[in-house]
Amino acid sequence: MTPTVMPTYARAPLSFAKGKGSWLIDDQGQHYLDMGAGIAVNILGHAHPELVSVLNDQAEKLWHTSNLYNVPNQKKLADKLVDATFADTVFFTNSGTESMECAIKMARKYHYDNGMPERIKIIAFEGSFHGRSLGMISAAGSEKLTKGFGPLVPGFVQLPFGNHEALISEIDASTAAILIEPIQGEGGILPVPDQFLKGLRDLCDEHGILLIFDEVQCGVGRTGKLFAHEWAGIEPDIMAIAKGIGGGFPLGACLATEKAATGMTAGTHGSTYGGNPLATAVGIAVMDLVNTPDFLNNINTQASLFRQSLEGLIITHPKIFKSVRGSGLMIGLECVVPNIDVVNAGYDHQILTVPGGANVIRLLPALNISASELQEAIKRLSAVAAKIETSL
Numbered sequence: 538m539t540p541t542v543m544p545t546y547a548r549a550p551l552s553f554a555k556g557k558g559s560w561l562i563d564d565q566g567q568h569y570l571d572m573g574a575g576i577a578v579n580i581l582g583h584a585h586p587e588l589v590s591v592l593n594d595q596a597e598k599l600w601h602t603s604n605l606y607n608v609p610n611q612k613k614l615a616d617k618l619v620d621a622t623f624a625d626t627v628f629f630t631n632s633g634t635e636s637m638e639c640a641i642k643m644a645r646k647y648h649y650d651n652g653m654p655e656r657i658k659i660i661a662f663e664g665s666f667h668g669r670s671l672g673m674i675s676a677a678g679s680e681k682l683t684k685g686f687g688p689l690v691p692g693f694v695q696l697p698f699g700n701h702e703a704l705i706s707e708i709d710a711s712t713a714a715i716l717i718e719p720i721q722g723e724g725g726i727l728p729v730p731d732q733f734l735k736g737l738r739d740l741c742d743e744h745g746i747l748l749i750f751d752e753v754q755c756g757v758g759r760t761g762k763l764f765a766h767e768w769a770g771i772e773p774d775i776m777a778i779a780k781g782i783g784g785g786f787p788l789g790a791c792l793a794t795e796k797a798a799t800g801m802t803a804g805t806h807g808s809t810y811g812g813n814p815l816a817t818a819v820g821i822a823v824m825d826l827v828n829t830p831d832f833l834n835n836i837n838t839q840a841s842l843f844r845q846s847l848e849g850l851i852i853t854h855p856k857i858f859k860s861v862r863g864s865g866l867m868i869g870l871e872c873v874v875p876n877i878d879v880v881n882a883g884y885d886h887q888i889l890t891v892p893g894g895a896n897v898i899r900l901l902p903a904l905n906i907s908a909s910e911l912q913e914a915i916k917r918l919s920a921v922a923a924k925i926e927t928s929l
């Protein structure tokens with residue numbers, strides 16, 4: 538019989554009753570160390586007291602008003618995001634996909650309003666992930682996402698990751714924007730070299746093209762800066778965020794410069810729930826907690842120690858692990874054995890990791906995870922590896 542929950546996920550036989558910090562507790566009271574954080578979502582851990590408190594306070598006052606009226610929390614959060622970034626203006630959504638849809642619509646509208654309606658082509662990259670709407674599977678283009686769902690949305694091309702020559706020959710009079718994740722997440726934690734990002738910025742400036750970053754996974758402190766592109770010292774024209782910004786409450790945003798957003802006038806775009814009072818109350822608290830020098834520096838300190846321990850783990854278990862890559866607490870541990878075997882064996886040792894492309898397991902813990910919890914993760918991963926070794 539068909540499960541009443543549509544089986545679009547291959548779910549692990551686990552269900553959790555509550556969470557605290559970097560721990561999830563199942564219905565039997567068993568504690569799991571959460572190194573996935575809901576795929577880079579619960580950046581302040583589970584049940585963070587300040588987030589719980591702002592959510593409860595707002596819940597008692599007001600849940601929803603239409604975007605026909607001002608939503609004061611939206612304005613507060615937009616001000617914070619604008620203060621902290623390249624952006625001048627923000628559109629709020631409920632998810633990464635919706636933030637990306639806004640980004641693409643905005644890019645096309647920008648050129649349309651500038652008298653160049655032929656500029657519709659979005660250049661994206663192989664191995665990318667931008668969401669599951671028809672538009673965003675068309676943007677990423679991989680068969681794994683698109684098969685059976687055609688016809689796709691026209692106007693997207695995908696180039697090999699990091700190939701500058703291919704990029705130059707693809708740019709023409711119909712190009713509207715270049716779209717890239719500064720670190721590919723689902724693709725297997727593949728960082729784009731700073732030089733390549735800088736090259737993209739130059740090409741976009743030279744050809745009047747907009748540069749769109751998808752920081753849905755790598756943004757909001759994940760890499761030890763508020764946004765991953767800051768490491769490269771360049772800025773996009775448009776940026777999609779989600780995941781971390783709500784700390785576990787559904788919230789996304791599309792950030793843009795004033796220039797890129799000129800076409801987004803009243804009536805051009807919308808969302809019933811986008812930026813609702815509950816989500817934006819939490820978003821404000823997340824920004825206040827994450828966007829401080831101390832919090833961000835601590836991520837870098839923790840991450841470099843953890844990285845060293847992971848290098849050690851690879852040396853001790855060369856039949857299981859091969860290499861480690863990433864930035865800050867966005868880490869891909871490349872496996873020798875199938876990554877899913879490591880993820881599954883993790884369940885038996887009460888550690889949660891997330892599989893990714895290129896045979897990695899992703900380690901995306903809460904950004905306030907403690908040094909001792911990170912060491913506990915190493916211990917458990919080591920036990921996982923030892924277990925798998927006995928069966929090789």
Ligand SMILES: *Cc1c(COP(=O)(O)O)cnc(C)c1O
Nearest residue numbers: 632633634666667668722753754
């Ligand atoms: C998760 C993700 C998305 C899609 O976000 P949803 O909230 O699932 O719609 C888009 N882009 C990237 C890079 C992501 O990691």
